[in-house]
Amino acid sequence: MGTHTEVGCRIELPGGSLGKAARKLPEAGPTDLTYRFPLGTVTIEGGGVVFSVGQVTVFDFARVMPLALDGLPEKGKAAYEFTEGEGTLLMAARPDRRISVTADFEDGEIVCGYEALREAVYGAARGLLHLIRAESPAALRNPHIAKLAAALR
Numbered sequence: 001m002g003t004h005t006e007v008g009c010r011i012e013l014p015g016g017s018l019g020k021a022a023r024k025l026p027e028a029g030p031t032d033l034t035y036r037f038p039l040g041t042v043t044i045e046g047g048g049v050v051f052s053v054g055q056v057t058v059f060d061f062a063r064v065m066p067l068a069l070d071g072l073p074e075k076g077k078a079a080y081e082f083t084e085g086e087g088t089l090l091m092a093a094r095p096d097r098r099i100s101v102t103a104d105f106e107d108g109e110i111v112c113g114y115e116a117l118r119e120a121v122y123g124a125a126r127g128l129l130h131l132i133r134a135e136s137p138a139a140l141r142n143p144h145i146a147k148l149a150a151a152l153r
Contacts, residue, residue, distance in 0.1 A: 007046035007101075007112040009120035011058045011128045013038055018135045025132060025139035033059045033144055035083055042082075044089065044101065044120070049108035051101070053086050062125035063148050065089075069118050072099070091117070126152050 018025070021038040028037070035057060042061050043052040060083055068078040069091070077092045087105030094100055099117050101110040129149055132139050139145050 007044065007110055007116050007120050009045075009117075009124040010043045011040060011062060011124045012043070013040040013058065013131070018131060022132075022136040022139070025136045025145065026142055028139075028142060028144070030144055033057065033063070035060075042124075044110065046101075046110040046112050049110045051089060051103040051106050051108070051110070053082055053105065056082050056084075056086055058128055059145075059148070062128045063144075063151075065121050066118075066125055066151065069114075069121055073114065122152060 013019070018038050024032065024037060038058055039055050040058040041052060041054040042056055042058060043050060045051070061080070065080045068080050072078040072091055072093065077090070079088055079090050081088045087103055090102045090104070092100045093114075094111070097114075098111050099114050101112070101117065102108070125148070129145075129152060132145060140149060
């Protein structure tokens with residue numbers, strides 16, 4: 001069981017680039033962004049525990065995971081289910097005011113502060129948005145991508 005308070009979150013794309021998905025983003029609908037592209041790897045790690053899932057739609061993670069975290073303080077628990085059943089991240093508030101993060105696809109537990117986890121996830125989502133802005137500026141006119149940009153401000 002991890003007790004380390006530092007936590008990190010990364011969204012990685014093959015070759016560090018959107019590739020062909022960059023051309024599709026300006027016109028992409030919610031189904032495309034949730035199930036098709038861009039594909040990459042999401043990693044959350046802390047205290048020697050690593051939860052990593054590859055070949056997932058990273059835009060969906062960047063859009064939904066922050067919403068799940070925002071509801072955590074009120075509800076006491078939250079979950080993010082990767083599309084297509086790759087696995088689920090489970091988060092629960094602990095009595096010591098820290099957060100327990102577990103996964104149904106990997107053993108281990110990350111225990112960290114809520115703000116540290118929130119900042120790590122929001123930072124990874126902002127990094128993806130920065131990449132979209134750099135490689136496909138027209139994508140920011142897409143209402144689904146613009147909504148993510150507004151939510152991450």
